[in-house]
Amino acid sequence: MSKQLKSSIQRWETLAEGVRRKLDEVQKVLILVRDKQTKLDGERTKLGEMKHEYASKLKEVQVGSHDMEKVTYLRRFLGQLDVAAKAIVTELEVLGVQQGKIQEQFRALNSEQVKFNTLASRSRKQLNEVLQRADQKDQDMMNVMRFEALKR
Secondary structure: OHHHHHHHHHHHHHHHHHHHHHHHHHHHHHHHHHHHHHHHHHHHHHHHHHHHHHHHHHHHHHHOOOOHHHHHHHHHHHHHHHHHHHHHHHHHHHHHHHHHHHHHHHHHHHHHHHHHHHHHHHHHHHHHHHHHHHHHHHHHHHHHHHHHHHHO
C-alpha cells in the first residue's frame, strides 16, 4: 500500500511540475503582450499629441500665409497620422483578444497545478496515516509480547 502511495505522490508531483513549466511559459508570453500593449499605448498617445500639434500648425498656415504647398503637406501628414493611429488601435484590439486568451490559458493551467498539488498532498497524508498505523500496530504487538513475557 505504501509503495502505491509513494508512486502516486511521485506521479502527482511530476504532473504538477510539468504544468508549472507550462505556466511559467504562459506567464512570460502574457508579460510580453502586456509590455507590447503599454508600448503601443504610449505610441498612440504620442501620435495624438503630434496630430494636435500639426493641426494647430495647419490652422496657423491657413490663417496666415496661405502657402498651398505647406497646407497640402500638413494635410497629408495629418492623414498619415490618422492611418498610423488607426493601425495602432487595431493592433491594440488584437493584443487585447490575445491577452484574454492567454489569461484564460493561465487560469486553466493554474487550476490544474493546484489540483495536482492537492492530490499529491492527499497522497502524502494517506501515506503518513498508513505508516502511523503500521507503527502503532508494531508498538501494540511489542506491548503484547512484553505483557506475555512479564506474565510468565
